[in-house]
Amino acid sequence: MAVSHVESHGAESALAHHFDNMEQQREAGSIGMWVFLVQEIMFFGALFLAYAIFRAKYPAAFAAASNHLDIKLGAVNTVVLIVSSLTMALAVYYAQTGVRRLQVLFLTITLLLGLTFLGIKAVEYQEKYVDNLIPGSLIPGHPFNPNLEEFRLPPEASVKNVEMFYWIYFAMTGLHALHMIIGVAILAYLIWKAWRGRYTPEYHAPVEISGLYWHFVDIVWIFLFPLLYLLGRHFGGGH
Amino acid sequence: METTAATTIDPVEQPPRVNYLNREYGIKSWLLTKDHKRIALLYLGSVTLFFLLGGIYAMLIRLELLTPQGDLFQSHTYNKVFTQHGILMVFFFLIPAIPAVLGNFLVPMMIGAKDLAFPRINLLSWYIYVIGGIFTLWALVSGGVDTGWTFYTPFSTTYSNSFVILAGVGIFITGFSSILTGLNFIVTIHTMRAPGMTWFRMPLFLWSHYATSLIMILGTPVIAITVLLLAFERLAHVGIFDPTYGGDPILFQHLFWFYSHPAVYIMILPSMGVVSELVANFSRKNIFGYTFVAFSSIAIAVFGFLVWGHHMFVSGQSVYAGMVFSFLSFAVAIPSAIKVFNWTATLYKGSISYDTPMLYALAFIGLFLIGGMTGLFLAALGLDVHLTDTYFIVAHFHYVMVGGTLMGYLGGLHYWWPKITGRMYPEGWARFAALVIFVGFNLTFFPQFVAGYMGMPRRYHVYAPEFQVLNVMSTAGASILGVGMLIPMIYFIWSMRYGRIAAANPWRLPGLEWRTPSPPPTENFEVTPVVTWEAYEFAPPETTKVVGKVERDDKPDLPAALPT
Amino acid sequence: MSEHIVSKKVYFVIFGALMVGTALTVLAAFQDLDHFFAGANTVLALTIAVIKATLVVLYFMHVRYSSRLTWVIVAAGIFWLAIMFVLTISDYLTRPNGLTPPG
Numbered sequence: 001m002a003v004s005h006v007e008s009h010g011a012e013s014a015l016a017h018h019f020d021n022m023e024q025q026r027e028a029g030s031i032g033m034w035v036f037l038v039q040e041i042m043f044f045g046a047l048f049l050a051y052a053i054f055r056a057k058y059p060a061a062f063a064a065a066s067n068h069l070d071i072k073l074g075a076v077n078t079v080v081l082i083v084s085s086l087t088m089a090l091a092v093y094y095a096q097t098g099v100r101r102l103q104v105l106f107l108t109i110t111l112l113l114g115l116t117f118l119g120i121k122a123v124e125y126q127e128k129y130v131d132n133l134i135p136g137s138l139i140p141g142h143p144f145n146p147n148l149e150e151f152r153l154p155p156e157a158s159v160k161n162v163e164m165f166y167w168i169y170f171a172m173t174g175l176h177a178l179h180m181i182i183g184v185a186i187l188a189y190l191i192w193k194a195w196r197g198r199y200t201p202e203y204h205a206p207v208e209i210s211g212l213y214w215h216f217v218d219i220v221w222i223f224l225f226p227l228l229y230l231l232g233r234h235f236g237g238g239h
Numbered sequence: 240m241e242t243t244a245a246t247t248i249d250p251v252e253q254p255p256r257v258n259y260l261n262r263e264y265g266i267k268s269w270l271l272t273k274d275h276k277r278i279a280l281l282y283l284g285s286v287t288l289f290f291l292l293g294g295i296y297a298m299l300i301r302l303e304l305l306t307p308q309g310d311l312f313q314s315h316t317y318n319k320v321f322t323q324h325g326i327l328m329v330f331f332f333l334i335p336a337i338p339a340v341l342g343n344f345l346v347p348m349m350i351g352a353k354d355l356a357f358p359r360i361n362l363l364s365w366y367i368y369v370i371g372g373i374f375t376l377w378a379l380v381s382g383g384v385d386t387g388w389t390f391y392t393p394f395s396t397t398y399s400n401s402f403v404i405l406a407g408v409g410i411f412i413t414g415f416s417s418i419l420t421g422l423n424f425i426v427t428i429h430t431m432r433a434p435g436m437t438w439f440r441m442p443l444f445l446w447s448h449y450a451t452s453l454i455m456i457l458g459t460p461v462i463a464i465t466v467l468l469l470a471f472e473r474l475a476h477v478g479i480f481d482p483t484y485g486g487d488p489i490l491f492q493h494l495f496w497f498y499s500h501p502a503v504y505i506m507i508l509p510s511m512g513v514v515s516e517l518v519a520n521f522s523r524k525n526i527f528g529y530t531f532v533a534f535s536s537i538a539i540a541v542f543g544f545l546v547w548g549h550h551m552f553v554s555g556q557s558v559y560a561g562m563v564f565s566f567l568s569f570a571v572a573i574p575s576a577i578k579v580f581n582w583t584a585t586l587y588k589g590s591i592s593y594d595t596p597m598l599y600a601l602a603f604i605g606l607f608l609i610g611g612m613t614g615l616f617l618a619a620l621g622l623d624v625h626l627t628d629t630y631f632i633v634a635h636f637h638y639v640m641v642g643g644t645l646m647g648y649l650g651g652l653h654y655w656w657p658k659i660t661g662r663m664y665p666e667g668w669a670r671f672a673a674l675v676i677f678v679g680f681n682l683t684f685f686p687q688f689v690a691g692y693m694g695m696p697r698r699y700h701v702y703a704p705e706f707q708v709l710n711v712m713s714t715a716g717a718s719i720l721g722v723g724m725l726i727p728m729i730y731f732i733w734s735m736r737y738g739r740i741a742a743a744n745p746w747r748l749p750g751l752e753w754r755t756p757s758p759p760p761t762e763n764f765e766v767t768p769v770v771t772w773e774a775y776e777f778a779p780p781e782t783t784k785v786v787g788k789v790e791r792d793d794k795p796d797l798p799a800a801l802p803t
Numbered sequence: 804m805s806e807h808i809v810s811k812k813v814y815f816v817i818f819g820a821l822m823v824g825t826a827l828t829v830l831a832a833f834q835d836l837d838h839f840f841a842g843a844n845t846v847l848a849l850t851i852a853v854i855k856a857t858l859v860v861l862y863f864m865h866v867r868y869s870s871r872l873t874w875v876i877v878a879a880g881i882f883w884l885a886i887m888f889v890l891t892i893s894d895y896l897t898r899p900n901g902l903t904p905p906g
Contacts, residue, residue: 017353017762018352018353018354018355018356018358018762019431020767024430024431027430027870028356028357028426028427028429028430028431030869030873031425031426031429031430031872031873031876032356032357032422032426034873034876034877035422035425035426035456035876036422037880038456038457038876038877038879038880038883039418039422039456039457039459039460040460041880041881041883041884042456042457042458042460042461042880042883042884042887043460043461043463043464045461045884045887045888046460046461046464046465046494046497046887047464049494049887049888049891050468050479050490050494052888052892053487053490053891053892053895054479056895057485057487058485071829075825075829078825079822079825082818082821082822082825083818085818085821085859085863086814086815086818086863088863089809089814089862089863090811090814093808093809093811093814096806096808097808135475135477136474136475136476136477137475137476138474138475158485160477160478160484160485161485163477163478164477164478164479164484164485164486167471167475167477167479168479171467171468171471211863211864212864215859215860215863215864216864218859219856219859219860222852222855222856222859223849223852223856225828226828226832226848226849226851226852227848227849230828230829230832230848231844231845231848233832233833234832234833234834234835234836234837234844235835429872457879457880457883461887489894490891493891493894497887497891544883544886545886545890547890548890548894556894557893557894557895557897557898557899558897559893559897560890560893560894560897563890563893564890
């Protein structure tokens, strides 16, 4: 276990007073983030469960509704996030190897990609708003009112079930987007600190554990994309 | 300060002038503290407040049920009363109490650390708890919630006219307090144990809090999402839980109980951890079957996630799923039984002292036994069909939650009070209060088993006249119980000013937390201790000095030390 | 625990694999695979997604080079998710109407 000696490194010691050494602190931070991510798995998992059950009950309605989503924007967003995971991993790499300029560069690119994702999401949401696809009467004056010709609903699918799809779509992508926003905020903080030279090969745990969070948010989207956007395409649907 | 390997108990000299309580004064030093001990006290205050509020609602329920007619409240008001009693007690008292008060205080001390892994997150968890509490109280004063603490749909989503969303938001927020506490405990126990403190040298209190933290992390996010879905459903009326629109109310129940059943293990496991400490220490004997007790905590945490459908036997869930859940519910009783057997074996031939903490521990064992066994009745599918939604259920869960969790909480508070405050509580009054609580509790809830078995339904403010005698007994018991609970509140507060000053190790015990002054300094240990002894080592075989021997004329000499 | 620095080459290879996986998912989505067995499209999509997620977890999140404790934590998370899914869906599958859609 932890050995009781104090490590100091330069003018600004990153060792918190209640830890015995940096290794203990680093391990605690890493395990803490992983435990938090496990909690996030259960958090999103419950929504995936609701999705699974309703999709199994109403496959036709879900397929028709899914086909109405913009697959191009969804696919672009998927690529954006995968690239951002790469750049995040590279940012961690340059933090580990102590290259300040490239740390900052890749953290910044990751942040910009995250903002791109959110921007595209905003465009998608705006399209839904215009098409009256926001469920219920959440937006006063714009109740759920899809253009049924566009949807080409098969006879066994009801509009109510289409509304359920959009309900789950907004709940899942909305929660995901919220996590992206938090990730972007964290990145902004990291960029500021990295610019000031805070992260060195000896101390870069915040970059690493933020990377874990970012990759997790990417993984959620890796599942969301096929389940929400692609489920009905083989029925010959299209936007 | 004791830092050597010896297991002798040398009392620490006069407590240093500076301890965690008097090191800094002023409200900012409390509200912005990072000291786990101060945060534990912040929780103590807020948890007690919610307990009192929940208790007031309990009194209102018992007052109404004195008579078969609904004379005190109308039915929709009564619905609010029992709902709010449930919400306040479950989410704001039973789930946080032991982990956030005793756990926060003791986990770092028991493993020889200066604080938890993430002190600022610890403080944040308290603030989150308070904010969640404020939202819930806001719902209460705005007009209340009437759905039952279980929020079943479609009543809660479609038909209830009460402040469901507001209460739901409060619960959603408070859930994160629980998650952060659990996260802190898990990381602390994994990474900050003192040198020499292997997993199997940890006190069982730590094992039970570790298991509790697993449940907090894995279960709480699901209730958070469930409450969120409930709130959105109320706003959007899409119908995911409404059968009229093709939704499924059972899905809500699955998601709700996936957390809420393990939640009851969040409530009981820490209490069991306390009882393990009390039973071993007040028998001055190593706990019997340490490994079994340790692993049974983990087993309860794991198995506890597999049984939630036993709350849904009559809901419309499939019979086959019901059978699976019934079988698994029988299985989950086994680790709990293992604990009870091991506690009993520990007591056997121990040198038992009937101090107040031990009285509460003994009460726990008996009352939890009854509560647990009646749970087995309910796990049987056929019996549950008859007993569900009757007062039998109410009696069952109060036996485990009050007879179980609350007894452990009170026992632990008394046991560690000298460490926390540096003062002793008055033993005479404490024993008296324990007796009053025990009598009052049984008088309140035992008649409810009978009434429920005879068919009295729960959540009704009227009942058939033949149940009145039982209800009067129950209300009388509740009054006694209420008085009994007030007594410790009074003398604990009294003791902080006038109580006898406590030594560092007033009970003369081997635990690591007793090797610091009472109250401890802010950093707990000036030097990280090196642990070379087992958790409940009462008499090392090689030294002649009999450790922990109580100087009493009427007690025979202790037998030679039991092998650890 | 000493830190293992994953090389940039590995990152780029994994990135390539993820892009290939994405392209595959999209292409496969437009093929009707249901004549193999019902739900084949979904199974394929989920399989690709699981592979992509595994690559991210193992390499981008360094789990391949992490302590056993980290592995256990990740496995526990997945296991608990599985519990929630399996037991809940078992209720729906064993109901008289099962999960088959109405009509």
